Amino acid sequence: METKPAFDLNQRISEWREHFASSAALRPDDVYEIELHLRLLTAEFQRIGLLEDEAFMVALKRIGSSQTLEREFAKVNSSAVWVDRFLWMLIGIQTWALVYGLAHTLGRSLLMLGFRNAEQVNISTGATVFVAGQLLTFAGSLFLVGWATSGRGNRWTAAISQGLQRRGAITITAIAGLALALVYLLNAALPVFIWKFITPSGMLAVSQSQHYGYLISGPIQAIAMVAMTLMVARRRRALNAR
Amino acid sequence: MLQKELVAASTVPLVLSVLSEGENYGYALIQRVRELSRGRIEWTEGMLYPVLHWMEKERLIESEWREAETGRKRKYYRLRKEGRASLQTEKQQWMAVHETLTALWKRNPRLT
Numbered sequence: 514m515e516t517k518p519a520f521d522l523n524q525r526i527s528e529w530r531e532h533f534a535s536s537a538a539l540r541p542d543d544v545y546e547i548e549l550h551l552r553l554l555t556a557e558f559q560r561i562g563l564l565e566d567e568a569f570m571v572a573l574k575r576i577g578s579s580q581t582l583e584r585e586f587a588k589v590n591s592s593a594v595w596v597d598r599f600l601w602m603l604i605g606i607q608t609w610a611l612v613y614g615l616a617h618t619l620g621r622s623l624l625m626l627g628f629r630n631a632e633q634v635n636i637s638t639g640a641t642v643f644v645a646g647q648l649l650t651f652a653g654s655l656f657l658v659g660w661a662t663s664g665r666g667n668r669w670t671a672a673i674s675q676g677l678q679r680r681g682a683i684t685i686t687a688i689a690g691l692a693l694a695l696v697y698l699l700n701a702a703l704p705v706f707i708w709k710f711i712t713p714s715g716m717l718a719v720s721q722s723q724h725y726g727y728l729i730s731g732p733i734q735a736i737a738m739v740a741m742t743l744m745v746a747r748r749r750r751a752l753n754a755r
Numbered sequence: 756m757l758q759k760e761l762v763a764a765s766t767v768p769l770v771l772s773v774l775s776e777g778e779n780y781g782y783a784l785i786q787r788v789r790e791l792s793r794g795r796i797e798w799t800e801g802m803l804y805p806v807l808h809w810m811e812k813e814r815l816i817e818s819e820w821r822e823a824e825t826g827r828k829r830k831y832y833r834l835r836k837e838g839r840a841s842l843q844t845e846k847q848q849w850m851a852v853h854e855t856l857t858a859l860w861k862r863n864p865r866l867t
Contacts, residue, residue, distance in 0.1 A: 542820075543808070546781065546830050547801055553782045554800070577799035585805035589812065 520566040526551065532579040535671040537597030538587035551576055580752065600677065607689055612650055614696040618703055620646035624722060625707040628715035639722025640729070647730040651737035658741045662748040757796055766798070766806050767815075768845040771838055774816060778833040780823075781807065807832060815841050 526548060533539045551572050558568035576582075587594050620643045627639060660666050676685060711719070757765070773779060773787050785800055810816045815838035823829040834842070 542830075543804065545828075547804055549827060549829065550782050550800060550804075575799070576801040581799070582801045582805070585802055586808070589805045589809045 520564075520569075522552075522555065522565060522569060525569055529573070529579070531667070533583065535667055535674055536583050536586075537594045537674070538583050538590050540590075540593075543586065547576065547582070597674070600674070604673070607693060609654070611689075611693055611696055612653065614693070614700055616646050616650040618696065618700045620726075621700075621719070621723065622703050622707060624719045625704060625711055625715075628718045628722075629710055629712070636718055636722045636725060639718060640725040643723055643726035644729050647726065648733065651734060655737055655741060655744075658744055662745055762796065762798065765796070765849075766803070767810065768842070768849060769796070770803075770806065770810065770832075771815065771834065771842040771845060774832060774834045775839065775842055778831045780829045780831050784832070810838070813837075 529551070530544055530548065533544045551569075554572035554575055555565070555568045558571050559565055563571065623642055623646070624639050627642070661670060676682065708716075769788055770784065773784050776787075779787070781800075781803055785798060785803060788796055788798070807816070807818070811818055811832075814835060816832050817835055818830050818832045820828050820830050
């Protein structure tokens with residue numbers, strides 16, 4: 514006879530709890546209340562003769578799917594859900610500003626260093642370097658969005674939203690704000706510093722290659738944004754269909 | 756088995772009525788409804804909780820976490836004054852439907 518792997522009720526219940534870990538619709542207390550119900554149901558079905566794993570399966574069915582539960586709770590706690598959405602929007606905007614600002618500063622500094630003697634480097638090389646930096650940023654963002662929505666990022670998003678609910682939230686946001694301020698400062702200060710080593714014609718070449726670069730990276734940025742939106746929308750539809 | 760729409764419409768009056776017998780927690784509340792309806796009213800049990808939370812938000816009921824005899828904590832729900840008043844209104848409305856239907860079915864016994 515085949516032996517089944519041992520059934521661990523607590524393990525299965527903590528897996529069930531995972532579904533709600535990053536949900537704003539259910540507070541930890543709400544999940545705990547339903548967990549108690551789930552345990553009582555499992556015990557009841559065991560009493561009438563089912564094995565523990567069978568009892569748990571039937572109990573889960575009685576409770577209903579986590580998606581429906583989350584949807585119904587979201588209707589009741591809509592304000593909590595919206596606050597959560599705004600929070601993630603702000604986190605997204607800040608992350609984008611940070612990454613984009615950093616890439617921009619780096620690209621420009623590279624150009625300035627490269628164009629110290631404008632005669633040696635032509636504008637198309639400069640533009641290529643600049644566009645390459647921007648493309649890397651877009652690709653990175655796409656990857657991040659894909660990762661976060663695939664469900665593999667669940668643990669991280671749960672950790673972030675839990676971290677922001679604690680008292681230390683001010684420290685976290687302060688650090689993020691400081692990093693952002695630093696990037697903006699860098700953006701302004703680095704060119705001023707490098708300026709000394711660059712000829713006027715070199716400066717013109719930097720400016721030109723940057724603007725030629727925008728001609729290419731601008732539309733690509735728009736495409737990347739659309740791609741991200743489509744990716745998230747598709748993921749959302751798949752989740753709702755389940 | 757009741758139709759989905761009827762289950763949804765009757766959840767709030769059922770909860771109010773069970774709680775009018777005294778405070779209770781979610782699991783026992785469902786047991787009580789199943790027992791009284793002789794199994795004819797079947798809820799997707801998890802869905803009771805968003806309803807309870809909505810009723811609490813509407814100040815019809817209030818809740819409290821307390822330790823049960825088993826040692827585990829439980830969330831008990833209890834009727835508020837507003838809930839009692841709302842139950843009266845619900846009762847009048849459901850009785851109106853019930854009385855009208857019974858009167859009609861009495862005149863036309865083939866329907867019953």
